[in-house]
Amino acid sequence: MMVNRVKCLLVAAFTMLSLTFSNILIAQEHEGETSHEEMVHEEGVKEEGENKFDAKEVIFGHVMDAHEFHFYSYKGSDGEEHHATIPLPVILYSPQKGLSTFMSSKFHHGHEEVDGYRLVENKIVPVDPSVQVYDLSLTRNVVQMFIALAILVWLMTGVAKRYREGQGVTTAPKGFQNAVEPVIAFIRDEVAKPNIGHKYKKFMPYLLTVFFFILINNIFGLIPGSANVTGNIAFTAVLGVLSFLVINLNGNKHYWGHIMNPPVPFGIKFIMVPVEILSIFTKAFALIIRLFANMLAGHIIIICLISLIFIFSAISKGVGVGFAPVSVAFASFIYIIEVLIAFIQAYIFTNLTAVFIGQAVEETHHGEDDHHQAPTEPVII
Template structure:
């Protein structure tokens, strides 16, 4: 952990709160873990930076070497709004917190580099994965010691109803036959991994993991692969040769093919949009204090109780959303897997 202060002379005017930068700075990924600020002092946890350059090779160092974006290190620099404005760079081409290659004069070289760093979101996912493994191993150990016939105790009594509910109300009704038992660990892993990340994201100073499109896309791709591996000849026969007149097939086959890809895309967008929107709303309500305070100090302090009240309500709502979105992702994954397995029975169901 390190503390850093803004260098003098960086700004000629008094520092103003950039609402847009404040909100998106909290919800996007970063190369260090920013905890809080005390005046001009930034308290952060440096994270490993791993850069592969086809010309220079691999560079490994910690993000503290960038000194909060004020200095370059080993021919690389962390883009900040100040650096971008100083060099007159395009914001679309050089987004904030992106690492770029620079020359001896601190100017971008345009070299192609591959950022393999352990970022804030990756670190949070590792923490969530460790928590998931530890929690599940403790539950498994309790079953091994006490047996399945005895009433659960402690943490086991908290987890057992959730596990049984997911197995009996989500997996078994949607995935037929013996395949239900095979896919139960997969569905439970998805549910608890998303839930833990959703809950960690509500803590102050935490990472917005499930509100990151790359993370939800990875989860969606995993579900997509599981769905494809569950398909059979009846499923593909229904896609490419649906039981409709030939003229309708010309229209229906492309629609069915598109539907294969829209299912995981709906999982990706739904989780990403709901979690990100909740975080942005909470941060926007907090920023209203600074907006009113910039107009009038009394107005800022007067609006503070309203902000606290609204945020308590929003945090309670986000706590509910954390459970709902984890359940919806796991439930729809089970539904899509079951649909892929029961292609032969579609007509009977209709």
């Protein structure tokens, strides 16, 4: 696919630039060493604490989960750094201390302790190592997922209500209903029917829910300051497990017979049976990793391209300013591609799920069944 090729090319270019300029930075560091080692060390520590741009912290701070929505930071007139954030509720339970609830802003970005807990790298840990704690907090991934779920339910129930009232049945659909109907028809006609067959109606609710839920979370993840939910392995793992259950719980005798007794010579069965059993899990694993890797990679590439401005500024202010238009142009290009990928990845996850379901519900004599059942299949225009 052309989009994946462009992303791979940009990753390769970024890697080469990073390796090149990292060598320059290392060379400059060695050139700066003098016999006054203590003086240089003190100045280096001061510069590191005040001016050094930590790309790793910025990248992982964006793609990892957190206890707040962080938009930007700025230095106020008082000389102190301030953060524009939306704090989230912290819910902790400890068998020794009981239940603790408070807002994450009380941690003051890790500088304060609250009820015997502290925030270390976006993780809440007890000050006393002997205390056991269970973190039930509403992190930004959880909150954004709930928001996406609420929007999905609100939009779809609104569309369903209009259909019940006759709009879109006796009259032409309007508004959001007009935008959703072609998507639903596309999933039905291009995903469910070709891959599942005449049993497609049974799985349409699940396929539509998965498609729209992934799509909404993908789009939300492109908003600056939001959480990259679909780039979280826990989120994609849950979707993969759900698809795993739907696929295998609906598997017929032919599906399980092919796995447990594959149509190969008897001596080969001892090899093929473990392979077929492993394939049950690799299907779900492929769904999990594909969505996670693609959505995570796009965000990292965009942040890396923007971070190059600050990395080059550490070499020279002129280099940083000169490279800024190039970095912004490439980042904007990748951002536009990510909008396209948000739709593509939702479609791929849904389509692969339909393919695996179709393999599980396929009849023994698929060709003959299709021949007999073809005349009874309704034609929907």
